[in-house]
Amino acid sequence: DARVTQTPRHKVTEMGQEVTMRCQPILGHNTVFWYRQTMMQGLELLAYFRNRAPLDDSGMPKDRFSAEMPDATLATLKIQPSEPRDSAVYFCASGLVPRELFFGEGSRLTVL
């Protein structure tokens, strides 16, 4: 049963610390998305890769966030330094857009 795998599932950290979230997309999917979900804003696009190349990261605060795909089996989202307002659930999704999109279970981040 193919699925998108995200780690960690939960992370509590202190303001100023570096946070790295990882995503293993479904094998064969050429498109990977990073989303952030909060109660107030719903799902917001942070970054979007196709064939490992970044296509859109306009939704991401560039001064502290970075997203990479070092290889086809790994996508990373890094926050440095983290701030309390970054507390949210971060989702990775992969697919063969414009077809089906599959989401991971999310990484819940709490920045104290």
Place this chain on the structure above:
Amino acid sequence: KNQVEQSPQSLIILEGKNCTLQCNYTVSPFSNLRWYKQDTGRGPVSLTIMTFSENTKSNGRYTATLDADTKQSSLHITASQLSDSASYICVVSARCQAGTALIFGKGTTLSVSS
């Protein structure tokens, strides 16, 4: 501006009852429309995906409709169950130069009570 608006924001119904969730969009050029179900603490899971030419699509007790002329979609849930309690998110795809843009609604939170 591409937007997806969902209504109601939240809904409470009794188990066994039917309900309909609405999605209005101003997205162009339209590619497809998807409905996702998101259980608390989980990632969204696809229910249906409809292209321009499809008016209705069913997935068990879930039936989605699409009116591309009025840019409206609805998700009808028949004979609701406690497990239907979740957020339902409407997502519209737009074709753009860079590829495909996905515009998310903020979701409708459904609570089914016994």
